[in-house]
Amino acid sequence: MIARTRLLAISRAMSTSTPSSTCPLLQFSACEISDALIKLGSPNGGHIPDVHMLSPISQVKVCAPAYTVQMVLASDKSAPKLSSHFVDTATPGSIVVIDAPPQAKNAVWGGLMTAGAQSRGAVGVIISGRCRDLAEHRAADFPVFARGHSTVGQSPFVRPSGVNVTLTIHPKDVGDGPDAFDPVTVTPGDWIVADEDGVVCVPVDMVDKVVELAKKGQEIDAKCMADIKAGKGVQASFKKHRGK
Numbered sequence: 001m002i003a004r005t006r007l008l009a010i011s012r013a014m015s016t017s018t019p020s021s022t023c024p025l026l027q028f029s030a031c032e033i034s035d036a037l038i039k040l041g042s043p044n045g046g047h048i049p050d051v052h053m054l055s056p057i058s059q060v061k062v063c064a065p066a067y068t069v070q071m072v073l074a075s076d077k078s079a080p081k082l083s084s085h086f087v088d089t090a091t092p093g094s095i096v097v098i099d100a101p102p103q104a105k106n107a108v109w110g111g112l113m114t115a116g117a118q119s120r121g122a123v124g125v126i127i128s129g130r131c132r133d134l135a136e137h138r139a140a141d142f143p144v145f146a147r148g149h150s151t152v153g154q155s156p157f158v159r160p161s162g163v164n165v166t167l168t169i170h171p172k173d174v175g176d177g178p179d180a181f182d183p184v185t186v187t188p189g190d191w192i193v194a195d196e197d198g199v200v201c202v203p204v205d206m207v208d209k210v211v212e213l214a215k216k217g218q219e220i221d222a223k224c225m226a227d228i229k230a231g232k233g234v235q236a237s238f239k240k241h242r243g244k
Helices: 030-039 111-120 134-139 204-227 234-241
Strands: 004-008 054-055 058-074 095-099 124-133 143-148 158-163 167-169 184-186 193-194 197-203
Touching: 030 124, 030 193, 030 204, 054 058, 054 134, 054 184, 054 197, 058 124, 095 167, 111 124, 124 193, 134 143, 184 197, 197 204
Parallel strands: 004 058, 058 095, 095 124, 124 143
Antiparallel strands: 054 143, 058 158, 058 193, 167 184, 193 197
């Protein structure tokens, strides 16, 4: 039985307390949004690679502006220290995006963080790193997307160093060179769309163009699907509707 898909959208923009419309990208899948970004010249389609949905169990789509958190190694004494816990300053209606040091094997998000985020009105968390307490996130029905999970927490391995800062999220285990997958830049307030296929970041100034192209892509793919199901073949259907 196919799990029921739930759609989570914000009711407010991150940068203002004025009510806004729901996420303009909610009608599209992460794949459709990446396709649109590629057509607009993005080298990575906005895709934050290697991050997967770990909670909840049912299918979910999250669409909200980013509230960013930079983690550093605890041994880094030069990086700034926060005066408040990063969850306590999360913006209502946002999705928390955390970038952890790639060598860290510990979790940077646990069940208490989910409880705090929910009380603040955050709608999910995206972690370039690890989480723990999976059962607690799932029991809370809270969307958690991460690269993996762990049994150990933040201390004494890493610590938060900045919130609402620009993140540069690198793919894991990717070398240098012309064929390397480009890192993704996440600026506070950028739109994040996450579903069972993965996580995509859309810069605020590209939303309108992405919506336009993603809508066209949906229409073209619907025509291709109808022809392919009718037995007309993938190549012929692509050539007819996609022009290639």
